[in-house]
Amino acid sequence: MKILLVHQNMPGQYRELLDWLVGQGVHDLVFLTQRQNFPERRGVRKVVYKSHHAPAGDAYGLSKTWEEAAGNGYGAAQAAARLKAAGFVPDIILGHTGWGELLFMKQALPGVPILGFFEYYYLAKGGPVGFDPEEPAKPATPYLLHARNAVPNSNLHVVDRGVAPTCWQRDTFPKIFHDKLYVCHDGIRTDRLRPDPDVALNLGRVGRISREDEIFTYLARNMERTRGFHTFMRALPAIQKARPKARVLIVGGSGASYGAASQAEGGFRAELEREVGHLLDWDRVHFLGQLPYADYQKVVQISRCHIYLTMPFVLSWSLLESMAMQATVVASNVAPVREAITHGETGLLVDFLKPEALARQVCEVLADPAKFAHLGRAARDHIVAEYDFLNKCLPEHIAQINTLVPADRRIEL
Incomplete structure (x- = not known):
């Protein structure tokens, strides 16, 4: 099959699907993206497009997003038209709808079905x-x-079919969308993401740490309000006071992925450090930055208690991946998280707005990890059953793709 994938930040939500399609070795794959630094790889042709137009800094706020999306859409459509002129006409287009890249694909490639990610x-x-x-x-x-x-x-x-990764995310869309959307997560490679009782890390001047050490963890793409960084930091003094041997490993950048960036000097991390820093033992606080994927896995595998905080917003891959690695997770009690975690069965839920509740629950886990170990085992079982890429998500995605293409072009599992 000829497949055109479209995502400005290649590979985005198509990470696992792209790997699987490449592994089949029989598909003609083109990935249209703005991301220039994603490494070339055998089996997929990367085509970088440029937005045709970007709004000025003082653009009218109510039309700025549309103006940017239209520029992305026209730039992507022009690139698709060049692909067509060079002989590549896809059987299907798979793309993210959020940045406008699909807006004009029907004009550039009329008759080609589109399955959009909402x-x-x-x-x-x-x-x-x-x-x-x-x-x-x-x-x-x-x-x-x-x-x-x-x-x-x-x-x-524009799209012929759409997919939303969780029920909660689908339900943010008006009901007029629902008939076009099916719900299926991108998928978690539970065959690769497993617990490792022998995992060890070199923590700089601290030296080697292992599962024998009292480690708890927090991670997010960026340390920001939407992902509860302020709640986490405000809980740290009480955790450290109650657990004098505990070390925290913090993974993430200092930018802003969601919501407005902090206007404080040094950003949101510096803002919280100024607020609670005088109450912390900084020798036991370890900011690791953004890590390579293999190192991120080790951080989760070594953790006795993993903290995942979010406002009601899109669910992070990291939560499901941590559950697949059998982590004992303490997470915020909000609707999208409750779709993945049942309190007391597959994890522990606390009030996002109450740092003292977070601290109390984390301390309970650190004090007696064996008492809560069953949660990690049940969490992995749940992720394998409901979010596994190969056995749960891939078959659904392929079935949906196959409904949009002729019988002789369909993908075989």
Whole structure:
């Protein structure tokens, strides 16, 4: 099959599917992206496109997102038209709908079916908006968010089929979307993500650490409010006081992936360090930055208690991956997390807004990890059953793709 994949940050949600398609060795794969630094790989042709237009810095806020999406869409469509002129006409297009890249694909490649990835519909009430009293919604917020939804609203009429990774994410979209959407996660490679009782790490001047050490962990793409970095940091003093031998490993960058960046000097991390730093034993706090995937796995595998915090927002791969690695997870008690974790069965849930509740629960786990070990085992079983890429998610994605193409072009499992 000839497949055109479209995602500005290659490979994005197509990481596992792309690897599997390449491994089959029989498909003609082209990946259209803005990401220039993703390494070339055998079996897939990377084509970098440029946005045709970017809005000016002082662009009108209510149209800025659409203007940027239209520029992405036209740039991607021009690249697709060049592919067609060079002889590549795909049997299907798989792409993310969030940045506008699919908007004009039907003009560039008429008749080619499109299966779009629908990640999130911006809510004026609910989700992260107004969730944290420290970050109240501004008067213009409902208008700006509704304007952003011009992109998914337009994509609804572009795609032939759509996918949302979780039920909660699907349900952020209006019901008019639902008939076109099926729910299936991108998939977790549970065959590769497993617990490792013999895991060890070299922690700089601290030296070698292992599962024998009292380690707990927090990770996010970036240390920001949406992912509960402030709640985590405010819980640290109480955890350290109660557990004088515990060390925390913190993985993530200092930028902002979701929501507004901190205006404080040094960003949100520095803001929280100034707030609680005088209460911390910094010799037992280890910021590791953004790690290679193999090292990130070791951090989770070595952890006695893994903290995952989020406002009601898109579910992180890291939560499901940590569960696959049999971590004992303490997470925020919000709807998207409850879709993956049942409190007391596959993990432990606490109030996102209460650092003292987080500290208390983490200390209980650190004090008696054997008492909570069954949660990690049950968590892995749940991820294998519901989110495993090869046995659960891949068959569903392939079945949906095959409904959009002629019988003689369908993919065999």
